[in-house]
Amino acid sequence: MPDVDADSDAQLMQRVAAGDRKAFALLFDRYHASVARFALRFVGDTARAEELTQDIFVKLFRNAKAYKPTAQFKTFLFRVATNHCLNEVRRGEYRVTHTSTAPTEEDAQGVDVAGPEGEQPDAAVAGRELERAVGEALKGMSERERAAFTMCRFEGMAYRDIAEALEASEAAVKSLIHRATLAVARKIEELQAGTAPARSRA
Structure with a gap:
């Protein structure tokens, strides 16, 4: 069945x-x-x-004629957004601190994070603890890892669409998301270790 929204x-x-x-x-309100x-x-x-x-949507409007109807609109939009955000960060004026950018609880519940061996985080690690872990992990990611992870985990975009948005190969995108996912899993482990009761030493 065709994707009515995409059409x-x-x-x-x-x-x-x-x-x-x-x-x-209408597109502005939607996205x-x-x-x-x-x-x-x-x-x-x-x-x-x-x-x-606002700048991203201005660019979208100005570059509307470059859009090809055979392409996913969301991919085109996030290519514009990614390029603009990467350029902004590379200018050096705004470095991510993530003091207030941890995902909302709704976002965090949508993150499917596997650990280094493919295991899922303990069920107790949820809600605000997961928000904190993801926010802390995002802080240490490269800009491209952050972009790929965000598009994959929070926007539900396919690897091929993320690859188009980042103008990279699917293999490169998979590698970026894998590294970012491991970073989140490690941060969850660190937070768990930090909140666990101290163990007596022999």
Whole structure:
């Protein structure tokens, strides 16, 4: 069955390319929250993330004619978002601190994180503890790892779509996500160890 939302996005984007501002407003309303969350994980500041989000949608509007209807709109959008956020971070003015950018509890519940041996985290590691682990792990990731992990775990994008957004191979994307996932798993283990009762030494 065709993806109705994806088809609708493509049609709206074609209308945007023809100068239809109402179609652009519909796309903005549909994807604003996702892009804002994505930007927030790069700059660590809500106000600046909103500015970046506005910039990203301006770029989207200006580059609408470059969109090919055979491509997933969301992939095209996140290519624009990724390039803009990476450029912003590389300028050095905004380095991610993640003091306030840990995923929400709703986000965290959607993260499927496997440990180094493929095991799932203990069921007790959930909610805010997982939020903290992911936020701390994001802080230590490279920008491309952070982008790939965010698109995969929080936006549910397929490897091939992430590869298009990052202009990389699927193999490279799998490697980025694997390293990022291991980083989260290690951070969960560290937090568990830090909160576990002290053991008596022999």
